[in-house]
Amino acid sequence: QVQLKESGPGLVQPSQTLSLTCTVSGFSLTSNSVHWVRQPPGKGLEWVGAIWSGGSTDYNSALKSRLSISRDTSKSQVFLKMNSLQTEDTAIYFCTRLGYWGQGVMVTVSS
Amino acid sequence: DVVMTQTPPSLSVAIGQSVSISCKSSQSLVYSDGKTYLHWLLQSPGRSPKRLIYQVSNLGSGVPDRFSGTGSQKDFTLKISRVEAEDLGVYYCAQTTHFPYTFGAGTKLELK
Numbered sequence: 001q002v003q004l005k006e007s008g009p010g011l012v013q014p015s016q017t018l019s020l021t022c023t024v025s026g027f028s029l030t031s032n033s034v035h036w037v038r039q040p041p042g043k044g045l046e047w048v049g050a051i052w053s054g055g056s057t058d059y060n061s062a063l064k065s066r067l068s069i070s071r072d073t074s075k076s077q078v079f080l081k082m083n084s085l086q087t088e089d090t091a092i093y094f095c096t097r098l099g100y101w102g103q104g105v106m107v108t109v110s111s
Numbered sequence: 112d113v114v115m116t117q118t119p120p121s122l123s124v125a126i127g128q129s130v131s132i133s134c135k136s137s138q139s140l141v142y143s144d145g146k147t148y149l150h151w152l153l154q155s156p157g158r159s160p161k162r163l164i165y166q167v168s169n170l171g172s173g174v175p176d177r178f179s180g181t182g183s184q185k186d187f188t189l190k191i192s193r194v195e196a197e198d199l200g201v202y203y204c205a206q207t208t209h210f211p212y213t214f215g216a217g218t219k220l221e222l223k
Contacts, residue, residue, distance in 0.1 A: 024195055035212075037160075045152075045160065047212040060211040061112075094159060098150070098207065099171065101159040 002026040004034070004095045006103035011108050012085050018107060022078040022095030029053070029071055033097060034077045034078045036069065038091040048093070052077055113138050115204055117215035123223045124194050128145055132218045134187045134204035139186060141208070145166075149209040151189045155200040163202075164189065196222070 008020035022034060029051075036048035049051060049059035051069045059067050068081045092104040114137040124130050140149045152166040162171045164180040167187060177192045191198055199222060202213040 045214040099162050
């Protein structure tokens with residue numbers, strides 16, 4: 001069945017770079033898009049960006065200058081990199097096919 | 112960005128009661144292909160969001176038919192008939208017609 005699982009560091013220092021991995025199973029990245037959505041503690045959902053089946057990407061314009069999404073189809077993995085992290089980037093980061101969601105990974109930006 | 116306005120922000124309900132949640136968008140959500148990409152999600156406490164309804168009125172896999180979605184253009188409604196305990200949590204509407212995709216602020220459904 002379709003599964004997505006996020007992994008990455010739980011704690012990142014301010015101004016550093018966040019690197020997250022989404023490992024998927026049950027579907028092909030070359031036939032489906034994968035999105036990143038984040039949720040600050042106790043708050044709502046924010047779409048971060050997506051990588052499409054053809055490999056092109058779209059990003060939230062508010063984050064675009066700091067963000068990169070890529071993939072390794074041979075490993076069924078999607079990567080998120082966000083630089084210049086600030087405390088307001090503290091959130092649960094989900095990878096999702098929109099109809100299917102990962103469990104999320106909590107990222108705290110703190111020194 | 113398309114602003115999604117959900118009301119009410121919270122609802123207190125008794126088991127078996129029916130409720131409706133409204134979602135209004137700042138722009139029409141009809142895409143150039145004629146489809147409307149408005150969806151409803153439920154986030155149960157401590158869980159990831161789950162898609163309940165896609166493209167206004169289509170039930171997601173395994174979603175009971177107590178849930179229904181209606182609406183068009185900029186005005187949408189989620190109705191839950193005969194609320195059950197497992198329905199409690201935060202409901203979000205989401206649009207994937209325009210970039211960036213955006214979500215409503217959520218409606219928290221609680222037990223009375």
